[in-house]
Amino acid sequence: MGLIVQKFGGTSVGSPERIMNVATRVIEEKNRGNNVVVVVSAMGKTTDQLVSLAQEISKQPSKREMDMLLTTGEQITISLLAMALHTKGYDAVSFTGWQAGIETEPVFGNARILNIDTNRVNKELEEGKIVVVAGFQGSTIDGEIVTLGRGGSDTTAVALAAALKADKCDIYTDVTGVFTTDPRYIKDARKLSSISYDEMLELANLGAGVLHPRAVEFAKNYQVPLEVRSSMEKESGTIIEEEGRMEENLVVRGVAFEDEITKVTVLGLSNTLKSLSTIFTTLAKHHINVDIIIQSTTNKNTTDVSFSIQSQDIKDTLQVFVDHKEVLQYENIQFEEDLAKVSIVGSGMVSNPGVAATMFEVLAANDIEVKMVSTSEIKVSTVVEEKNMLKAVEALHQAFELARTAVKQ
Amino acid sequence: MGLIVQKFGGTSVGSPERIMNVATRVIEEKNRGNNVVVVVSAMGKTTDQLVSLAQEISKQPSKREMDMLLTTGEQITISLLAMALHTKGYDAVSFTGWQAGIETEPVFGNARILNIDTNRVNKELEEGKIVVVAGFQGSTIDGEIVTLGRGGSDTTAVALAAALKADKCDIYTDVTGVFTTDPRYIKDARKLSSISYDEMLELANLGAGVLHPRAVEFAKNYQVPLEVRSSMEKESGTIIEEEGRMEENLVVRGVAFEDEITKVTVLGLSNTLKSLSTIFTTLAKHHINVDIIIQSTTNKNTTDVSFSIQSQDIKDTLQVFVDHKEVLQYENIQFEEDLAKVSIVGSGMVSNPGVAATMFEVLAANDIEVKMVSTSEIKVSTVVEEKNMLKAVEALHQAFELARTAVKQ
Numbered sequence: 001m002g003l004i005v006q007k008f009g010g011t012s013v014g015s016p017e018r019i020m021n022v023a024t025r026v027i028e029e030k031n032r033g034n035n036v037v038v039v040v041s042a043m044g045k046t047t048d049q050l051v052s053l054a055q056e057i058s059k060q061p062s063k064r065e066m067d068m069l070l071t072t073g074e075q076i077t078i079s080l081l082a083m084a085l086h087t088k089g090y091d092a093v094s095f096t097g098w099q100a101g102i103e104t105e106p107v108f109g110n111a112r113i114l115n116i117d118t119n120r121v122n123k124e125l126e127e128g129k130i131v132v133v134a135g136f137q138g139s140t141i142d143g144e145i146v147t148l149g150r151g152g153s154d155t156t157a158v159a160l161a162a163a164l165k166a167d168k169c170d171i172y173t174d175v176t177g178v179f180t181t182d183p184r185y186i187k188d189a190r191k192l193s194s195i196s197y198d199e200m201l202e203l204a205n206l207g208a209g210v211l212h213p214r215a216v217e218f219a220k221n222y223q224v225p226l227e228v229r230s231s232m233e234k235e236s237g238t239i240i241e242e243e244g245r246m247e248e249n250l251v252v253r254g255v256a257f258e259d260e261i262t263k264v265t266v267l268g269l270s271n272t273l274k275s276l277s278t279i280f281t282t283l284a285k286h287h288i289n290v291d292i293i294i295q296s297t298t299n300k301n302t303t304d305v306s307f308s309i310q311s312q313d314i315k316d317t318l319q320v321f322v323d324h325k326e327v328l329q330y331e332n333i334q335f336e337e338d339l340a341k342v343s344i345v346g347s348g349m350v351s352n353p354g355v356a357a358t359m360f361e362v363l364a365a366n367d368i369e370v371k372m373v374s375t376s377e378i379k380v381s382t383v384v385e386e387k388n389m390l391k392a393v394e395a396l397h398q399a400f401e402l403a404r405t406a407v408k409q
Numbered sequence: 410m411g412l413i414v415q416k417f418g419g420t421s422v423g424s425p426e427r428i429m430n431v432a433t434r435v436i437e438e439k440n441r442g443n444n445v446v447v448v449v450s451a452m453g454k455t456t457d458q459l460v461s462l463a464q465e466i467s468k469q470p471s472k473r474e475m476d477m478l479l480t481t482g483e484q485i486t487i488s489l490l491a492m493a494l495h496t497k498g499y500d501a502v503s504f505t506g507w508q509a510g511i512e513t514e515p516v517f518g519n520a521r522i523l524n525i526d527t528n529r530v531n532k533e534l535e536e537g538k539i540v541v542v543a544g545f546q547g548s549t550i551d552g553e554i555v556t557l558g559r560g561g562s563d564t565t566a567v568a569l570a571a572a573l574k575a576d577k578c579d580i581y582t583d584v585t586g587v588f589t590t591d592p593r594y595i596k597d598a599r600k601l602s603s604i605s606y607d608e609m610l611e612l613a614n615l616g617a618g619v620l621h622p623r624a625v626e627f628a629k630n631y632q633v634p635l636e637v638r639s640s641m642e643k644e645s646g647t648i649i650e651e652e653g654r655m656e657e658n659l660v661v662r663g664v665a666f667e668d669e670i671t672k673v674t675v676l677g678l679s680n681t682l683k684s685l686s687t688i689f690t691t692l693a694k695h696h697i698n699v700d701i702i703i704q705s706t707t708n709k710n711t712t713d714v715s716f717s718i719q720s721q722d723i724k725d726t727l728q729v730f731v732d733h734k735e736v737l738q739y740e741n742i743q744f745e746e747d748l749a750k751v752s753i754v755g756s757g758m759v760s761n762p763g764v765a766a767t768m769f770e771v772l773a774a775n776d777i778e779v780k781m782v783s784t785s786e787i788k789v790s791t792v793v794e795e796k797n798m799l800k801a802v803e804a805l806h807q808a809f810e811l812a813r814t815a816v817k818q
Contacts, residue, residue, distance in 0.1 A: 016465035050485070056425035058492040065495070068503050069488035072481035076459070079478035083467040086474070094477050099552055120552075143508055143529075 002167040003125070004029050007039040007135065007157035011174040012231035013077050014044030016084075023084035025172065025231060026130060030090065035125045037164065039135045039157040040081055042073025063108035067137075067147045071097070074134035074153070081132050092130040095121065097137035098145065102156065104138035110149035110287050112214075113138060113156075116163035125164075133160060151212020158215045162222035169224050172231035173210055177238035178203065180402035181255040185390055188403035192253065194239040200226075202345040202379040203256045216240065251355060252400040253346040257393050259386050260311040261291075261339040263371060266321070268302045268331025276305060279328055286320050288313045291341070292374040292381060302331065308372060308383055311337055339371060340389035343381035344396055356380045362399045368392050411576040412534070413438050416448040416544065416566035420583040421640035422486050423453030425493075432493035434581065434640060435539060439499065444534045446573065448544045448566040449490055451482025472517035476546075476556045480506070483543035483562070490541045501539040504530065506546035507554065511565065513547035519558035519696050521623075522547060522565075525572035534573075542569060560621020567624045571631035578633050581640035582619055586647035587612065589811035590664040594799055597812035601662065603648040609635075611754040611788040612665050625649065660764060661809040662755040666802050668795050669720040670700075670748040672780060675730070677711045677740025685714060688737055695729050697722045700750070701783040701790060711740065717781060717792055720746055748780060749798035752790035753805055765789045771808045777801050 006029060008022050022040070029036050050069050054061045061069075078094035085092035101117030124131050135153025139145050148155050154171060161169035175183065176191060178200065183189035195203075197220035201213055210228050219226050219240065229237025269275050276295065283290055288309060295305040309317055314335060321333050349355050359380050363370055368391065372383035384392055397403060415438060417431050431449075439445050459478050463470045470478075487503035494501035510526030533540050544562025548554050557564050563580060570578035584592065585600055587609065592598035604612075606629035610622055619637050628635050628649065638646025678684050685704065692699055697718060704714040718726055723744060730742050758764050765782075768789050772779055777800065781792035793801055806812060 016462060019466060053425060053485070053489060054492060057428060057489050058496045061492045062495055065488040065491045065503060068491070068505075069485060072484045075481045075484075076462070076478060079474040080462060080466050082474045082477070083463060083470045086471055087467045094474060096477075096554070099554075145505070145508075 002034045003037070003164055004034045005037045005039065005157050005161040005164065005166045005169045006172060007153060007169065008041070008172045008231055009153065009174065010041040010044050010047070012172055013040050013042075013081065016080065019043075019077070019080050019084050020087075022081060022172075022231065023088055023090075026081075026085065027088060027090055029170075030130060034167075037121065037125070037131045037133060037160055037166070038081065039133050039153055039160060040074060040077045041135050041153040042070075043077050043080075046073040046076065064144070067108050067145055070147055071134070071137040071145050074136055078132045078134045085130055085132070090130055091128060092132055093124050094132040094134075096134045097156070098139035098143070100131075100133045100160070102133075102138035102159070104140055104146050104148065106140040106142065106144060106146070107287065108144075108146055111138060111140075111146040113148065113159045116159060118163050121160070121164065148214075151215060154212040154215035155218060158218040158222075158224055158226070161224045162218060166224065169219065169226050171211055171215075171226060171228045173228060174231070175210055175228075176230040176233055176235055177228050178210055178240070178254070180253065181393055181397050182257065186255075186394055186397055188397060190403055192238050193236075194241070195253065196347060197240060197242060198378055199253055199345055199347055200240045202343070202376070203254050211240075251346055251348040251352050252344045252402065253348075255342065255344055255393050255396045255400070255402065257340060257342045257389055259340045259389055261308050261341050261383060261386075262311045262314045263306055263308050263336045263339055263383060264314070264317060265304060265306040265334045265336075266328075266330045266332075267304050267334065269305055270329035271301050271303045272329075275303075275329060279305070280307075282320060282324055282328065283317065286316060288317050288320065292372050292383065294372055294374070306372065308339070308341065336371070338386045339383050340386040341381055341383050342389060342392045342396065343379050344400065345379045347378045349379070350377045358399065359396060362395050363392055366391055366395050411443045412446070412573055413443045414446045414448065414566050414570040414573065414575045414578045415581060416562060416578065417450070417581045417640055418562065418583065419450040419453050419456070421581055422449050422451075422490065425489065428452075428486070428489050428493050429496075431490060431581075431640060432497055432499075435490075435494065436497060436499055438579075439539060443576075446530060446534070446540045446542060446569055446575070447490065448542050448562055448569060449483060449486045450544050450562040451479075452486050452489075455482040455485065473553070476517050476554055479556055480543070480546045480554050483545055487541045487543045494539055494541070499539055500537060501541055502533050503541040503543075505543045506565070507548035507552070509540075509542045509569070511542075511547035511568070513549055513555050513557065515549040515551065515553060515555070516696065517553075517555055520547060520549075520555040522557065522568045525568060527569075527572050530569070530573065557623075560624060563621040563624035564627060567627040567631075567633055567635070570633045571627060575633065578628065578635050580620055580624075580635060580637045582637060583640070584619055584637075585639040585642055585644055586637050587619055587649070587663070589662065590802055590806050591666065595664075595803055595806055597806060599812055601647050602645075603650070604662065605756060606649060606651060607787055608662055608754055608756055609649045611752070611785070612663050620649075660755055660757040660761050661753045661811065662757075664751065664753055664802050664805045664809070664811065666749060666751045666798055668749040668798055670717050670750050670792060670795075671720045671723045672715055672717050672745045672748055672792060673723070673726060674713060674715040674743045674745075675737075675739045675741075676713050676743065678714055679738035680710050680712045681738075684712075684738060688714070689716075691729060691733055691737065692726065695725060697726050697729065701781050701792065703781055703783070715781065717748070717750065745780070747795045748792050749795040750790055750792050751798060751801045751805065752788050753809065754788045756787045758788070759786045767808065768805060771804050772801055775800055775804050
């Protein structure tokens with residue numbers, strides 16, 4: 001008997017009817033002879049409704065109280081899914097994050113999982129029950145309720161799969177798998193039958209949106225095989241595992257993109273060995289995720305540095321610079337909003353030095369200005385104006401012939 | 410510095426605007442120099458909405474999962490109230506039932522509080538914070554989330570007041586105090602400035618509705634002074650304490666009523682010493698609250714017994730009788746629905762033997778058939794047809810001259 005962890009996102013559990021549908025998918029797995037742990041998100045628009053409620057009361061609600069508020073969303077879903085499983089004649093029990101033993105660091109709004117005490121879940125599995133766990137949440141050692149931040153339900157599922165030594169973690173979502181680019185915007189996008197953790201990590205990090213990077217990292221670290229698949233359709237999805245069953249030796253496997261990027265430039269930074277580390281350590285302490293960082297040293301006593309962040313973090317970022325002006329030792333700070341990131345990803349890239357050049361050529365041919373560039377062994381990222389984002393993606397998807405390859409299932 | 414526990418019900422916290430209003434009432438108390446613990450219910454219709462969601466999925470949802478679902482209601486309110494207090498510049502922290510140390514017995518849907526570990530609440534109070542606690546909920550020693558049943562938020566407030574040795578527990582509600590009868594139905598109803606625990610207990614038990622009997626019992630046992638008052642208006646409410654500051658020596662202090670009563674009659678019960686205790690022990694084990702019980706022994710080997718229950722419990726009750734037919738040893742069971750209970754309450758009654766007689770006279774004069782009667786030292790209850798309920802209340806309220814006495818504040 002195997003153990004499968006399944007995760008269903010907010011759209012999949014968006015109504016009582018859909019929850020009944022999820023119950024059917026869960027039972028199919030149970031009937032294959034497997035133990036099943038199901039991780040669910042809040043129903044469809046619940047989180048947004050709760051956020052609106054909070055905003056009617058406070059423009060800047062405390063993160064602790066936001067976590068207290070938002071964690072009710074998943075708690076509603078777990079109880080309803082357990083009821084749905086009961087209705088269909090299956091024994092099931094629901095657990096909040098703290099009940100499932102998910103212990104996190106004491107960071108409201110964006111905590112990492114420190115440890116999972118699996119005793120309670122294992123006990124219920126041994127009794128033959130389907131265990132339904134609230135995603136996106138955990139509690140600290142002091143009994144504070146916290147959320148795991150964006151994509152937290154994916155992380156819950158993978159972390160549980162790792163802790164329970166599950167055979168597989170199935171991420172059910174509203175798309176049928178991982179695509180060469182976002183099929184909602186680019187009609188030629190093609191589904192990949194498999195992909196490696198690293199490639200997925202780059203795609204996820206760069207905004208492919210189907211799976212949160214923290215979840216992929218967790219899966220890679222603990223070697224948990226993932227499958228991204230549709231909660232509505234029965235076709236198989238995209239397998240994510242160490243080597244990937246590479247269907248073809250593609251140089252570029254996907255084009256990822258992400259809007260709402262802001263570029264921040266710090267001018268007149270004191271040019272000491274420690275100045276850069278001080279900036280990014282301070283930002284990290286305030287839980288601001290910095291993505292691309294660019295700096296070119298000059299001969300002067302001061303230097304400039306640019307970095308990109310999610311636009312939602314710009315207020316906090318500026319506040320950090322204001323609050324720590326003496327420590328950070330800079331002259332001025334500028335920012336540019338309404339930007340987007342467009343990236344090409346593929347593990348074949350490392351042996352193909354011309355890939356980045358081809359990318360810049362394609363963007364130039366389409367009159368798209370490149371504001372920032374960042375490269376790794378398996379990706380090249382560019383920051384462009386948001387209005388050019390989809391034009392860039394479409395051109396790159398075509399240039400690297402991503403749509404043409406036949407799908408091998 | 411004193412310590413005041415305040416409780417606000419669902420109507421008082423029914424919208425973000427009302428939650429802001431509650432925050433103002435809380436701050437008024439804090440500004441008087443008192444420490445404040447606030448207990449809140451779910452917002453207005455939240456509980457009903459959650460129940461509807463569950464019913465879309467299951468006709469008979471598991472009690473455990475219902476508790477998991479319903480407890481999210483208060484959790485939403487506590488976070489919003491804490492945010493509202495922050496917005497107004499006050500330090501506040503919210504706690505779910507389990508975080509506030511409220512330990513209950515392992516009975517889903519209707520648990521009693523066993524113990525309150527006040528360490529965490531006291532620690533926050535010592536730091537000068539306003540502590541906001543979710544009413545209606547607690548957790549078992551095994552970490553199961555449970556609800557306290559109807560009126561549970563009142564019980565939470567009083568139990569916390571007792572455990573924290575609070576100076577007073579203010580129950581804020583949508584009425585301005587305890588009335589001689591329900592002012593929503595009887596226009597002559599008059600507010601009482603004070604009342605004793607026992608009188609309140611009878612009024613609450615008999616459906617006055619402003620305060621749950623378990624809460625009054627708790628308050629009486631631990632001698633916690635209560636005040637029932639309006640969350641909207643500033644006038645003082647009704648004080649409930651041991652002796653009551655009796656404004657006048659009324660024989661009858663109030664007329665209480667409650668609809669949705671069902672009378673159950675068990676026929677051909679084996680006439681042994683243990684037969685009655687077996688029935689009511691079995692019902693109690695299944696958490697069915699029995700109110701009035703009537704039995705008159707005859708010379709036969711069998712006897713009949715009638716009792717009243719809330720109509721919502723009739724299915725469970727019949728199921729208990731079916732499941733335990735061999736143990737309960739009865740021939741047949743009958744029930745009559747659409748009944749109501751009308752009671753007169755007053756501690757002066759004990760020295761006035763004619764009170765019950767007057768009551769029956771009034772009912773007879775109004776052509777109201779009495780189906781059951783039950784008396785105690787400070788009340789007389791009758792069960793009548795539901796359609797006659799308000800007619801009976803009005804006639805009794807008038808006959809005992811409850812409207813005429815001037816209010817002393």
